[in-house]
Amino acid sequence: MTDFLKPPIVSINVSVYGNQAGYDALQKAMLTHQSAHFELVRSDKNEGYAIQIAHPHIQYFSKVSVLDKAGNLLTPKAGTYHLVADQQSMYLLDENNRVVQGIKSYYDSNQVQGLLKILDNISKWEQVRGLKNTPTQLAPDQIDFAYYDAQGNILEGEEIITHFRKVDGEWQGTEFDLRVSNHTDQGLYFSLIYLDENYEVALLTSQYFEANTHHATILETQKTWLESYNEEENKIAYHEGLDEYFSNESTMTFKLLVSTQRLDGSVLEQAPIDIGYVHSGNANSLKNTDQTFTLFEQESNWFTKTITIHTIRQRAKLGTGEVKLVDNDKLIIKGNSYLSADLKLSTPNPGSRSASYMDVLPVILEKQTGTIVDFGGSPRGNHILEFNNIQGNEALANHPLKIMLRESIDEDELLLPLTYDGAQLLTVGEVDTDAEGHTLITINALPEQEEDHRSLGKSLKLAFFKIALKRHPDKLYQLAWVEYLNAPTKNGRTQIKRHKDNDDITEKVKSANKVLLLIHGIIGDTEEMAIGVKDMIADKGYDLVLSFDYENLNSSIRDDISWSLKDQLDRVGFKKEDGKELHVLAQGMGCLVARWMVEQRKGHELVDRMILVGPPNQGSVLGNIETARKFATIALGLTLNILSPLAAWAGGLLKTIKNIMKQSKQLTTTLAEMQEGSSFIRDLNNSDDSGIPYLVLAGDVRNYEPTEGSNFSKFKEQMYKSVGTFVNAGEANDMIVDFTSMKSLGKNTQVEVTQVACHHLNYFEEEVSLKAIQEML
Incomplete structure (x- = not known):
C-alpha cells in the first residue's frame, strides 16, 4: 500500500494555569504518555492571573475563567487550549472558554491520563479539519459545494449562519441540503466528512459523480441542532437558568474531499467527546484513535472544500412588546409593530476560528480612550446586541427602532452606537437623554452594508462605546514651545511636551533664527500637527517649533483669538525686521486665525511665509448649526476609522453642538463668524495684500484611497447617505471644504496651490500630504 497521504502531525498548544501540584501531575503523566500531538506550556504565575469557577457542582455547566490583573478574560486563540488546575481539580478549556472535560482529582493518574488522551483526539480533529492539498492537479474552481435552505435558496460562502428558534413551545433548527456539481470532464469521488464541536469525525457518504453532474444532493434534509452528549438530559444540554453557556451556539463543519480514488474514511472517524463532563472517577475509558492515517490505497489527486454552519439560539424576538435581554433592565428594546427580528446578546472573541467582524471591535477601539458597555450576564460579559433575520426595516424612516440604555454618561463622555x-x-442612529436620565438610541435606517449571503434576512450588530472626550477650556489662548521627547509611547508613538512659561519661550525665541508656528483647526490641538512634521524640522533648518492652542467655539477670531496670538508673539520677542524667519503652518479654522492676525493685526510684519492646509477661506459649513452637526458626525466617523486620537476631539465637538441644538439652537461666537457671507469673512477677504507668500494645500477625496488599502470610498458613500453632504461632491474637495473656497485668498497675490489626494482630517498623517507640506516649508 502506498502512503499517498499521511498528514503532518498538528501539535496543538496548551497553556497550563494554576498550582504547582497540578503541573507536576501533568509532567508525571507525560512520562508514560509520550505524545507529539500537543505541547504543554506553563504560564508564569508572576504575570498575575486569577482563576474563577462557577457552578462546579452542576454537571455539564461548570464555567472556568482565567482572568488577568485587570480582570480581563484570558481566552485561548483558535486551535489552542487551556489546562487549568485549581485545588485538586483540573479543567481543559477550548478557544471559547468552554469546558471540554474536567477531572475532580489530578492526584488520580488515570484521570490525568484521560485528559491527555482527549488532547490526542482533539489533535486528530484539528488535523482532519485542516485537510487540504494545495498542489492538486484537479481544478477546484470547477467543483461547486453549496448550502441550500428548505425553500431551495442557495446561501453562498464557506460560513453559514442559521438560527435555533422556539416554535409552538419546541426548539427547532433549520432544514438544509448540501449539493455538489462536477463541471470537470472526468468522474470523481465526493466524500463528505462531518466534524462538530464535540470533536466527532464521521464520514457521512462517499459517492462517485460522473463528469458534468450538476446540483446533485450529497446530503439531504438535515437540520441544524444545538446538542451535547449528555444522556441524562436527552442529549439536550440546555438549562433555562444557565443559558449563557455553551448550549446557545454550535458549529458544524462539512468537509468535502474530492479525489480520483475512493477515500478510506474509516481511518478518519472518531467518537465524540462528552463535552462539559467532569469526572470524579476513572477518566481513562476514552478510546484513543490513530493520530496518523493513510487516506488512499494508491496515489490520488484530491482537494477539499469546506462549509461551516454556525447555529445560534434566539431567546427573544422583537415585535409589538418591549424586550429585556438582561435581568437588570439595563437594556430595553422598545416594541415596534412594523419591525420583527431575532435578538440576542453576545461577547466579542477575536481569537475564535468562527470570529465575525464585530469580534475584532475591541481591538479596533483599543487606541481610543473609552469603554464598551457591558450588559453582564456571563463571566465574559455581553457587549454586542444582535438583531438577526430583520423584517420590515423599510418602515424605519417613519417608525424608528428605539433602544433604552440605563447607563450613566458623564459630561465628558459621548455614547456611540457602533457597528463594523x-x-x-x-x-x-441618534443618541439622546430622556427626562429620567436614561440614554435613548433612535435608529431610522439600517447602515447599507454588503448583503450577508451567510444568513437569512438582514442583520445588525451593535456595540455601545463610551468615548472619553477632549475639549479646550474656556478662554484658552496659549503659545508654547514644542519639545520632542526621546522616549516614545509603548505603541511607538512620538511624544511631545509643550512648554508654556512665557519667559522660557522668550529665551527660546531669542536664540532662534528660523521658527515654525503651528495653529490647529476646530478639531484637535497642535499635538498631531507637531508629531506629523517632526522629521521635517531639522531637514528644513528650523531651530524652534511653537504651538498656539485656543478655545475654538466660544471665542471670537476677530476680537479674541487673533489678538491674543499677535500679542503673545510680540511679548516673546518677535518684531518687525528682527532678522528671524517665522513660518506659519495652520489647518482649517486655524488658517482663518492666521490670516486675520497677518492681514488685520499687522502680523505681516512678523511672518515671512504662510502654509495653509485645507483653509475654509469663503466661510465654513459650521456656520449653520445643522451642517455643523453633520460635520462633527463625519469628522467623528473619519477619526474612528483612521484610528486617530482626534476622535476624542471630534466627539467633544459633536456633543457641544448637540447641546447647543437641544438648548438655545444659537450659533456660538466662533461658528457665527465662520458662517459663509458673515461680516468676518467679508472683511477678511477685503483685506489688503499682505505681501507675503501663501502656500495652500488642498485635499481631494474624489479618487482617494488610503495607503493601507481600506475602502475609504465606501465609507464616504455611507456617511453621505446617512448625514448628507455640504460640498459639491463632483468638484475637488477634502470632504469638508471645497477647492473653490480653499484657493480663494482675497487680494493676496503671492498664492500657490497644491492639490493632493487626502481628506480634511489626515493632512498630517497621509504620506502624500506630508510630502507636500515638507516641500512647502
Missing part, C-alpha cells in the same frame, strides 16, 4: 462591517466603523 469588516472595512468601516459606522455610527448608527
Whole structure:
C-alpha cells in the first residue's frame, strides 16, 4: 500500500494555569504518555492571573475563567487550549472558554491520563479539519459545494449562519441540503466528512459523480441542532437558568474531499467527546484513535472544500412588546409593530476560528480612550446586541427602532452606537437623554452594508462605546514651545511636551533664527500637527517649533483669538525686521486665525511665509448649526476609522453642538463668524495684500484611497447617505471644504496651490500630504 497521504502531525498548544501540584501531575503523566500531538506550556504565575469557577457542582455547566490583573478574560486563540488546575481539580478549556472535560482529582493518574488522551483526539480533529492539498492537479474552481435552505435558496460562502428558534413551545433548527456539481470532464469521488464541536469525525457518504453532474444532493434534509452528549438530559444540554453557556451556539463543519480514488474514511472517524463532563472517577475509558492515517490505497489527486454552519439560539424576538435581554433592565428594546427580528446578546472573541467582524471591535477601539458597555450576564460579559433575520426595516424612516440604555454618561463622555462591517466603523442612529436620565438610541435606517449571503434576512450588530472626550477650556489662548521627547509611547508613538512659561519661550525665541508656528483647526490641538512634521524640522533648518492652542467655539477670531496670538508673539520677542524667519503652518479654522492676525493685526510684519492646509477661506459649513452637526458626525466617523486620537476631539465637538441644538439652537461666537457671507469673512477677504507668500494645500477625496488599502470610498458613500453632504461632491474637495473656497485668498497675490489626494482630517498623517507640506516649508 502506498502512503499517498499521511498528514503532518498538528501539535496543538496548551497553556497550563494554576498550582504547582497540578503541573507536576501533568509532567508525571507525560512520562508514560509520550505524545507529539500537543505541547504543554506553563504560564508564569508572576504575570498575575486569577482563576474563577462557577457552578462546579452542576454537571455539564461548570464555567472556568482565567482572568488577568485587570480582570480581563484570558481566552485561548483558535486551535489552542487551556489546562487549568485549581485545588485538586483540573479543567481543559477550548478557544471559547468552554469546558471540554474536567477531572475532580489530578492526584488520580488515570484521570490525568484521560485528559491527555482527549488532547490526542482533539489533535486528530484539528488535523482532519485542516485537510487540504494545495498542489492538486484537479481544478477546484470547477467543483461547486453549496448550502441550500428548505425553500431551495442557495446561501453562498464557506460560513453559514442559521438560527435555533422556539416554535409552538419546541426548539427547532433549520432544514438544509448540501449539493455538489462536477463541471470537470472526468468522474470523481465526493466524500463528505462531518466534524462538530464535540470533536466527532464521521464520514457521512462517499459517492462517485460522473463528469458534468450538476446540483446533485450529497446530503439531504438535515437540520441544524444545538446538542451535547449528555444522556441524562436527552442529549439536550440546555438549562433555562444557565443559558449563557455553551448550549446557545454550535458549529458544524462539512468537509468535502474530492479525489480520483475512493477515500478510506474509516481511518478518519472518531467518537465524540462528552463535552462539559467532569469526572470524579476513572477518566481513562476514552478510546484513543490513530493520530496518523493513510487516506488512499494508491496515489490520488484530491482537494477539499469546506462549509461551516454556525447555529445560534434566539431567546427573544422583537415585535409589538418591549424586550429585556438582561435581568437588570439595563437594556430595553422598545416594541415596534412594523419591525420583527431575532435578538440576542453576545461577547466579542477575536481569537475564535468562527470570529465575525464585530469580534475584532475591541481591538479596533483599543487606541481610543473609552469603554464598551457591558450588559453582564456571563463571566465574559455581553457587549454586542444582535438583531438577526430583520423584517420590515423599510418602515424605519417613519417608525424608528428605539433602544433604552440605563447607563450613566458623564459630561465628558459621548455614547456611540457602533457597528463594523469588516472595512468601516459606522455610527448608527441618534443618541439622546430622556427626562429620567436614561440614554435613548433612535435608529431610522439600517447602515447599507454588503448583503450577508451567510444568513437569512438582514442583520445588525451593535456595540455601545463610551468615548472619553477632549475639549479646550474656556478662554484658552496659549503659545508654547514644542519639545520632542526621546522616549516614545509603548505603541511607538512620538511624544511631545509643550512648554508654556512665557519667559522660557522668550529665551527660546531669542536664540532662534528660523521658527515654525503651528495653529490647529476646530478639531484637535497642535499635538498631531507637531508629531506629523517632526522629521521635517531639522531637514528644513528650523531651530524652534511653537504651538498656539485656543478655545475654538466660544471665542471670537476677530476680537479674541487673533489678538491674543499677535500679542503673545510680540511679548516673546518677535518684531518687525528682527532678522528671524517665522513660518506659519495652520489647518482649517486655524488658517482663518492666521490670516486675520497677518492681514488685520499687522502680523505681516512678523511672518515671512504662510502654509495653509485645507483653509475654509469663503466661510465654513459650521456656520449653520445643522451642517455643523453633520460635520462633527463625519469628522467623528473619519477619526474612528483612521484610528486617530482626534476622535476624542471630534466627539467633544459633536456633543457641544448637540447641546447647543437641544438648548438655545444659537450659533456660538466662533461658528457665527465662520458662517459663509458673515461680516468676518467679508472683511477678511477685503483685506489688503499682505505681501507675503501663501502656500495652500488642498485635499481631494474624489479618487482617494488610503495607503493601507481600506475602502475609504465606501465609507464616504455611507456617511453621505446617512448625514448628507455640504460640498459639491463632483468638484475637488477634502470632504469638508471645497477647492473653490480653499484657493480663494482675497487680494493676496503671492498664492500657490497644491492639490493632493487626502481628506480634511489626515493632512498630517497621509504620506502624500506630508510630502507636500515638507516641500512647502
